[in-house]
Amino acid sequence: MNTEMDRFQRLAERLQGLPAITPDAATRIRAWNLVSARLAGGPVAAPARRWRPFRLATALVAALAVLLVGSAVASAQSLPNSALYPIKRLDEGLRMTLTLGAPARFDYHLELARIRLAEAQAMVNADRLDLAEAALESYEADLADAAAEAEQAGSPADQALLENRLQEAIQVHDAQLANLQGQVTNPAAVAAIQAARDRALNTTPPASDKPKTPAHSPKSSP
């Protein structure tokens, strides 16, 4: 006996038994980087404020400030091929200047490195290899700066903690870059990504006596 209901039941069970398709860790990280970059202006719009009359000069200053802040917020989501991108970098530089203490600056450099990596991927996908290479160069610079900040952290224990975090971040980034490398066919793009991976994996604090060779080979994956 093989009724329609039986057949449908077997088909339904077969569907339920299919292995789940899930993203790999690098995809999750890349996705969060892109989502959080787009959320940089805040997930919820700020509530509207009641307008109050001011003198002309005050109003002009306020309008200018709103324009500047608005540009900064809008630029937070921009990519290197956007007209607002220079404002984003300017804003990042300003924030770095206002960030005090080696651990906080270390964190911010790592965050910027993650953002540059996401931008590099977006530019590769947009066939803008020139901008992708520039983003990768900035990425490497932020890693180097983070390493320098780790070296300046207070106690040796603090330094070791930050250096470990840096190495962990680099390993994660390397997985992302390997994934990106596997997606491109342009030999110049492949070479640029490989070079960035090699240099990133050799990032260590200037005076560190740790080995410069990472735990795994940089060319172990595509």
Place this chain on the structure above:
Amino acid sequence: MSATPSPAAADDDLSLVRRVRAGDQDAARLLFDRYFDRIYNYVHARLGRVADAEDVAIETMTRTLTRLDTFEDQGVGFTAWMYRIAHNATIDHYRRQSKMTMVPLEEANLPQGDDPSELAVEKLRDEDLREAIRTLTEDQQQVLILRFFQDLTAAQVAQVVGKSVGAVQALQHRALGALQRSLQLRSAS
């Protein structure tokens, strides 16, 4: 394939939604971690391509987290609301790619005389099943994926697609029939 959110998790979702609305980025990350895999799985089942699935899943998460101020728990739970966003993002993707040329299976010229009992579902390849689903109509795909890949109940699917539970059950029945015919067509060719 995926766990259905428990009532406790649904309560927790609302708490996270409130925190994100208040500007808590950590809560946004928690919501992302909780739903990204599920949304990715859903979108991949609809589109079938890893790169497209990643783009649309990211778009879905971005839309969700930036539009939380428009979400109100008025009978439609957070999960259902999110799947609606994923569905809309998928449709937008189709439009951008100009892929809206699918022929609904019920209108396709399928052999009608074959004995459906001959179809050995246990021997079908996973990929054949996934591809066959993508030949179904939008509604049919939606119901099968939500019911069997995302493990939603018929009531939850009804919330997502905006139909009654009875309509979802009928749609599911038609979808399984259409899927079976599609698989027969594949095995015959």
